Amino acid sequence: MAYRTHVGALDSYEKGVIELDDDLRKYAFSNIFEVAGAAAPFERVAVVQNLDYVAEVMRVEGDSPWFAAPHDEFATVMDGEVVFHFVKLEDGQKPGHEGGAAQLGAKPNGAVMGKVTARRGHQVLLPEGAAYQLVSAKPAVALIQTVDGPVTVKRWSDICTLA
Amino acid sequence: MDVLDKGIEKLGTDPDTGYASFRLGSFTFRRDEYFAHVSWPKGSQIIEIDRFLRAMVRDIGWGFFYGWIFFDDIFGTTNHYGTVDIFAGSYDRGCKDAGIDLLETFPAETVAHAFETISRDWISEGYDPLNAPLETGSPIGPKGKERTDPLLRAFIAADRMLGLEDDKAVRSDATGHPINRAFADMAFDAPEIECEPGFEGQLHAINLFDHIARSDVTWNPSISAVTRANICCVTSEEHMLPVIHGNDRNEWFIQLSDEIHWNIADKNTGAPRGRVVMKAGDVCAMPADIRHQGFAPKRAMLMVMENGTPGLETRYASGELKPYPVDFS
Ligand SMILES: [Fe+2]
Numbered sequence: 001m002a003y004r005t006h007v008g009a010l011d012s013y014e015k016g017v018i019e020l021d022d023d024l025r026k027y028a029f030s031n032i033f034e035v036a037g038a039a040a041p042f043e044r045v046a047v048v049q050n051l052d053y054v055a056e057v058m059r060v061e062g063d064s065p066w067f068a069a070p071h072d073e074f075a076t077v078m079d080g081e082v083v084f085h086f087v088k089l090e091d092g093q094k095p096g097h098e099g100g101a102a103q104l105g106a107k108p109n110g111a112v113m114g115k116v117t118a119r120r121g122h123q124v125l126l127p128e129g130a131a132y133q134l135v136s137a138k139p140a141v142a143l144i145q146t147v148d149g150p151v152t153v154k155r156w157s158d159i160c161t162l163a
Numbered sequence: 164m165d166v167l168d169k170g171i172e173k174l175g176t177d178p179d180t181g182y183a184s185f186r187l188g189s190f191t192f193r194r195d196e197y198f199a200h201v202s203w204p205k206g207s208q209i210i211e212i213d214r215f216l217r218a219m220v221r222d223i224g225w226g227f228f229y230g231w232i233f234f235d236d237i238f239g240t241t242n243h244y245g246t247v248d249i250f251a252g253s254y255d256r257g258c259k260d261a262g263i264d265l266l267e268t269f270p271a272e273t274v275a276h277a278f279e280t281i282s283r284d285w286i287s288e289g290y291d292p293l294n295a296p297l298e299t300g301s302p303i304g305p306k307g308k309e310r311t312d313p314l315l316r317a318f319i320a321a322d323r324m325l326g327l328e329d330d331k332a333v334r335s336d337a338t339g340h341p342i343n344r345a346f347a348d349m350a351f352d353a354p355e356i357e358c359e360p361g362f363e364g365q366l367h368a369i370n371l372f373d374h375i376a377r378s379d380v381t382w383n384p385s386i387s388a389v390t391r392a393n394i395c396c397v398t399s400e401e402h403m404l405p406v407i408h409g410n411d412r413n414e415w416f417i418q419l420s421d422e423i424h425w426n427i428a429d430k431n432t433g434a435p436r437g438r439v440v441m442k443a444g445d446v447c448a449m450p451a452d453i454r455h456q457g458f459a460p461k462r463a464m465l466m467v468m469e470n471g472t473p474g475l476e477t478r479y480a481s482g483e484l485k486p487y488p489v490d491f492s
Contacts, residue, residue, distance in 0.1 A: 003345045003461060007420050008444035016418070016445045020427060020437035022453075026487035032417070032444040047446045048415045049488050050470040053393035055417070055446075072323065074388040074395065076371060076466075078444065086366060099391075114358040114366050121372030121419075122354040123388060125324050127365060143417070145388060145395050145468070156491050 007120065008033045009079045010139055018161050030159040032057050032078055036141040038158070042134070044101065044144065045153045052099060054148045060140040066104040066131045070095045073126040073146040077118045080140025084124055085133045086113040094129065100149010104131055166246055166268050171277035181306030183284045187277045188267040190249055194285050196304050201238050203251050205263040208237045212302050216282060217292040217405030221382060223278045224293075224315040227271060229469065230476065231409030233454060236433050239406070240274065244476070247274045254409070256432045282314055293380040295401040295462065319385035326369040333369050334377035343399065345462035346376035346420075372419065375399050375464045382457075384467050392472040401462035409454035411476035413488040414469050418445045421463035430454045451479045452486035 008014075013033040018024060030047050039045050041061040048055035058064075058075075060082050068089060075084070088110045089095075095102050108131045118124050126132050126144070134142065146152075167188045174184045174191065184193040193200045199215035201208045218234040225232075227242035237255055241248040250266040252258025269277075286292065287307030289300035293316065319331045326333045334340035342351070354368035371387060375397050378385075382404045384396035400423055409430040416423075418441040425439045430452050439447055449455050478484045 003348060005346055005349050005420050005461075006422070006443050008442070013444045014442050016422065016440040016442040018437075018439045018447070020439070022427070022436045023487075025489065025491050026450045027439065027448050028489045029439065029445065029447045031442075032446060034444075048417070048448075048468050050393060050413060050415065050468060051472070051475075051484075051488075053390065053468070053470060055415070055468060072388075072390055074324065074390065084368075086362075088362070111361070112359050113362040114356070116357070116366055116368045117355040118368055119352065119354070121351075121370055122368055123324075123371040124354065125327075125367040125388075127367075130365075145390055145393065147390065147393070156489050160489075 010037055010141060015161075024162050025160065028156060029161045032141060032143060035159050043153050044151050045155060045159065046148070047143075047159065049148065052147055054100070054146060054152055056144045056146060056152060058134065058142045058144060060134045060136040060142055061138070062135070064134040066107050066133050067101040067151075068095045068104060068131040069099070069101045069126070069146060069149065070097065070128065071099060071147060072128050073101065073144055075118075075124045075126055075134070075142045075144045077120055077122050077124070078141040078143055079120055080136055080138055081117065081119045082140050082142055083135045084116045084118065084126070085135065086115065086130045087111065088113050089129055089131055097150060099147030100152055101144070101146055102149060103151050107133070166270060168270060168273065170273050171280050179305070185277070185281055187274070188249065188269065189265060190251070190267070192281055201251065203265045205265065206251060206258065208235070208251060210235055210238065212285070213292070214405050216286060216302055219278050219282050220292045220314055221406060223275050223282070224318050224383065227274070228408070229414070230411030231430065231454065233407035233409065236407070242271075242411075243268070245271060247271045249274065254431055254433060256434075279314065283309065286310055286314065293383060295381045316380070318383065321386045321388060324367060324369075324388045325374060327367055328364055333374045340377035340379060342373075342376050343378065343462060345401065349376060351376065371397060372464060375419070381462070392470060394469045394471050396467040396469060398465050398467065399462055400457060400459040400465050402459065404457040407454045407456040410449060410451055412470060412479050413451050413486070414449045414467060415488070416441060416447050416449065417466040417468070418443055419464035419466055421459070421461050423463050423465060424458040426456045426458070428454050448488050450487040
């Protein structure tokens with residue numbers, strides 16, 4: 001038998017259903033493509049929160065600001081094609097905040113480490129000690145595994161199914 | 164809490180079916196052609212053998228996972244990360260009301276060894292409970308030739324990220340993992356990594372979907388990437404989760420492909436609360452006060468986010484942490 005695999009995309013996704021005799025806020029049910037569809041480019045909207053940890057949805061459209069975190073982060077591309085640019089941070093440039101991504105004022109003037117081009121289903125290491133920028137000419141979607149940080153956006157009431 | 168340190172004992176062999184029966188603590192385990200029978204001084208439970216063996220090998224393979232693993236509504240284990248409870252009826256209102264429930268605590272190695280001994284005796288060649296039902300034989304009938312290959316496999320746990328030098332490898336043709344039949348319609352390509360001289364090996368990316376599509380086991384999460392204590396697990400799911408999971412912390416599901424139906428019930432009583440149907444791109448928390456069981460009509464890709472911070476289970480159990488993850492205020 002031939003199988004047909006269903007994946008979602010910004011312009012074609014179908015949200016599931018949640019039917020519970022319980023407070024739906026406890027389940028924070030959202031959809032990555034719906035969140036990205038309503039987000040401004042490069043907002044980092046939390047869709048997962050586990051105490052200090054989050055996963056953020058990012059709509060990638062154009063050239064992002066530069067970001068850096070004091071730990072590894074991981075981006076999984078969910079739609080489109082994203083080019084990730086990396087610059088090595090000098091010791092004096094390393095982020096001093098506790099966790100999560102911080103937005104830098106401009107491209108840091110360290111050594112260029114290289115780039116990664118990733119498409120749907122690819123998981124990309126955003127290594128500690130590097131600053132990174134995401135670039136896509138057309139709207140794309142990334143899910144970033146990280147820590148709740150200075151630019152994490154929380155709009156749970158807007159993104160979650162509550163009734 | 165008393166910890167029983169007496170290991171599993173073999174009680175005898177059924178002359179007709181050829182299967183051995185066993186005792187661990189006050190629990191005895193026996194199987195016939197169709198069913199496993201678990202007995203304890205005040206009660207007994209009958210569990211369909213395929214379901215029982217699928218649950219048992221995953222329970223050991225996961226290292227008893229997080230919190231409660233219910234083989235069915237009555238029988239299961241609770242992980243205390245060093246010791247493990249085996250319980251019957253302890254989280255079932257009817258058994259509690261009748262006073263026939265039993266819970267005993269053992270060192271984790273004792274339970275792992277016991278479950279492996281039972282599984283080894285009760286599994287014959289041609290049947291692999293880690294495979295989807297369409298991809299393996301049946302466990303019913305009398306004992307056949309015992310398998311000699313490992314019962315447990317494919318529990319891949321990356322330390323930092325899959326595929327990094329010195330870390331666990333991604334699945335490939337070379338590792339003996341072809342693309343599963345259910346994902347044969349997908350196109351898989353590799354990310355392009357271009358390092359400047361001097362930075363070779365410092366940039367890294369993998370095709371995560373390709374890795375999941377090559378999994379030859381189901382309902383068997385493996386670790387793909389780790390941020391401090393935040394663990395990203397990925398897994399392919401087909402047919403039904405053969406256990407009901409009651410977590411001791413909040414966990415999150417991210418549906419990567421296809422759909423999974425989750426039945427949700429109260430963790431302590433088993434009273435149903437309803438269902439969640441997750442489709443590709445959906446994200447849903449599983450609160451710490453429920454139990455859940457998943458059903459995947461077609462093999463699906465699932466990402467699970469777990470917080471592996473040591474000691475979280477006691478902070479949730481004491482009420483210090485709320486049994487749900489998001490503050491909407
Ligand atoms: Fe679970």
